[in-house]
Amino acid sequence: MTPPPELAPLEVSESPVDKFREYLEIRGEKLTEQRRKLVDHIFNSHKHFDADELVSDLRHSGSRVSRSTVYRTLRLMVDAGLLRELRLTNRTAYEHNYGYPSHDHMHCTGCGTIVEFRNDSIRRIREEIGDQFGFRADNHRFIITGMCPECLRARSRRRKLDQI
CATH class of the missing domain: 1.10.10.10 (Winged helix-like DNA-binding domain superfamily/Winged helix DNA-binding domain)
Known part of the structure; x- marks a missing residue:
């Protein structure tokens, strides 16, 4: 990735x-x-x-x-x-x-790493939802939580060791 x-x-x-x-x-x-x-x-x-x-x-x-x-x-x-x-x-x-600039985040719950990213689709959805409810959206907070590639690899290695 x-x-x-x-x-x-x-x-x-x-x-x-x-x-x-x-x-x-x-x-x-x-x-x-x-x-x-x-x-x-x-x-x-x-x-x-x-x-x-x-x-x-x-x-x-x-x-x-x-x-x-x-x-x-x-x-x-x-x-x-x-x-x-x-x-x-x-x-x-x-x-x-x-x-x-306005941006969103991914947060690894394993190591705590925070990754910033921009995605125009998220902004369009924010505007569409705002329009649907007559709300003028000027900001939002979006944080994806999960595991980063390094933590997933480390977790996978630990699981293989558990099988021995």
Whole structure:
């Protein structure tokens, strides 16, 4: 199976930091140095992560950000439209929402791998269903759960050993 091509970032008019600053100002809050570090760190690479992984990454990079600040800031970043929350089988993961095209996911319940993909048929179905009910659909979340090829191969080898 060939993995789907990586999704390319979209052109955006504001940086993630500027967009977050604007969102916070509307709420009467400030973009603190810790919050700015979080946004910079998260948008420095495109990957799926959970809060604990983010805390660990920050510690390894030498950034001093408290766990409670990480959790509160992630919630604010989701509310601001910068991040998207993915509720998976055994954890909640986050990914970039701002500056990335709409897409869907496959989640391996064996190893936890998350694969992004785009499929125009899914978008057409979303629009058709919306039209059918007079609903203007502007987004959706679609996560296929199952086993990736590597986990299926490993599982198959274990089963053969069980037969000995």
